[in-house]
Amino acid sequence: MNQSQDCPQQQATSGKVCFVQSYAKINLTLDVLGKRADGYHELATIMQTIDLYDTLCFTTTNEDRISMSCNRTELSNDNNLVVRAAQALRQKLGLRQGLTIELNKRVPVAAGLGGGSSNAAATLLALQRWWQLPVSMQELWEIAASLGSDVPFFLTGGLALCEGRGERITPLAAHWPAAMRWLLLVKPAIGVSTATVFRNLTSSDYTNGAWSRAIEVALQTQSGLQASDLYNSLERGVLAQYPEVAQARQEMLDAGAPYVRLSGSGPTLFSTFATLTEAAPVQQALHTQGYEVYLTRAINPANNDITYF
Numbered sequence: 001m002n003q004s005q006d007c008p009q010q011q012a013t014s015g016k017v018c019f020v021q022s023y024a025k026i027n028l029t030l031d032v033l034g035k036r037a038d039g040y041h042e043l044a045t046i047m048q049t050i051d052l053y054d055t056l057c058f059t060t061t062n063e064d065r066i067s068m069s070c071n072r073t074e075l076s077n078d079n080n081l082v083v084r085a086a087q088a089l090r091q092k093l094g095l096r097q098g099l100t101i102e103l104n105k106r107v108p109v110a111a112g113l114g115g116g117s118s119n120a121a122a123t124l125l126a127l128q129r130w131w132q133l134p135v136s137m138q139e140l141w142e143i144a145a146s147l148g149s150d151v152p153f154f155l156t157g158g159l160a161l162c163e164g165r166g167e168r169i170t171p172l173a174a175h176w177p178a179a180m181r182w183l184l185l186v187k188p189a190i191g192v193s194t195a196t197v198f199r200n201l202t203s204s205d206y207t208n209g210a211w212s213r214a215i216e217v218a219l220q221t222q223s224g225l226q227a228s229d230l231y232n233s234l235e236r237g238v239l240a241q242y243p244e245v246a247q248a249r250q251e252m253l254d255a256g257a258p259y260v261r262l263s264g265s266g267p268t269l270f271s272t273f274a275t276l277t278e279a280a281p282v283q284q285a286l287h288t289q290g291y292e293v294y295l296t297r298a299i300n301p302a303n304n305d306i307t308y309f
């Protein structure tokens with residue numbers, strides 16, 4: 001990685017700089033248990049951090065404001081989750097310190113990979129550590145949950161069971177199966193609105209959480225996780241509503257993927273492989289057909305010390 005390429009504005013300033021990576025996730029399971037009175041859905045989902053990341057560069061300024069820029073210019077505005085995260089922290093602590101944020105997106109946007117949520121959590125953690133702020137993990141969790149259901153997961157990352165609307169996190173220790181070492185992600189060329197996908201659920205898509213409970217047990221025992229344990233309650237509706245996603249799924253299967261699952265609300269699909277030799281033909285076939293394709297790994301990013309599963 002070239003840090004100066006990711007922080008072009010840093011070259012032109014004498015302010016102090018902090019540089020962090022912000023990793024995406026996939027959902028190994030996603031059980032939707034039902035709809036709640038507040039309009040959200042009750043979930044049990046097992047999420048896993050993957051080695052696909054955006055970069056964030058923070059520079060201190062003398063102005064009492066936050067400004068941000070992004071290589072995806074449509075995201076360069078005050079609604080960006082990184083600005084909202086930094087503002088929430090500044091407001092909570094009454095800070096006046098100015099900040100410029102440069103966000104370099106590599107993670108596809110509105111893709112079911114949690115990129116924006118990860119950016120928000122990375123901002124909270126970076127400012128807490130860099131500025132040595134008197135804010136506890138519980139307070140960071142409260143800010144994270146106010147920004148989005150997926151944001152608290154990214155405060156710890158790795159492998160975790162996420163419940164409630166997604167904000168109640170139980171970290172899991174895992175025996176990650178060698179048979180699933182390589183994760184091949186395929187992103188159809190559409191963005192999907194998470195709210196629309198939840199709105200289109202029917203009660204027949206609801207489960208009792210058994211898929212997530214089963215995978216939790218499988219991950220913690222030597223018997224191990226298998227591809228057939230993966231499940232997503234949102235998949236039926238997304239495949240029915242978005243023909244581009246159904247087509248990509250079929251093309252992955254035709255190219256030799258043993259099975260295919262949707263991540264989150266999609267449209268990104270993934271399959272797992274034991275070896276690069278098995279993954280490569282599928283990767284090549286989908287790339288040739290014009291899809292965005294990412295070959296990645298499950299990681300545990302705890303304490304900035306990346307461990308590959």
Ligand SMILES: C[C@@](CO)(OP(=O)(O)O)[C@H](O)COP(=O)(O)OP(=O)(O)OC[C@H]1O[C@@H](n2ccc(N)nc2=O)[C@H](O)[C@@H]1O
Pocket residue numbers: 027030039040041042043045111112113114115117147148149150151164165166194195196198199263264265266
């Ligand atoms: C579906 C998941 C699975 O990990 O991920 P993505 O596909 O977005 O990555 C998450 O639940 C997304 O979390 P996040 O993207 O933070 O969602 P939020 O901003 O809180 O909510 C966006 C919208 O999704 C719906 N929503 C979200 C979470 C939930 N438990 N029930 C819901 O019904 C609501 O309509 C809400 O207005």
Ligand SMILES: Nc1ncnc2c1ncn2[C@@H]1O[C@H](COP(=O)(O)OP(=O)(O)O)[C@@H](O)[C@H]1O
Pocket residue numbers: 075079080081082103108109110111112113114115116117119120194264265266
């Ligand atoms: N930092 C950010 N990165 C990506 N999207 C962002 C960001 N901040 C706000 N958004 C908004 O959030 C929406 C969902 O983005 P994203 O987190 O990429 O979705 P998903 O969780 O489905 O992968 C986008 O359509 C975009 O408008």
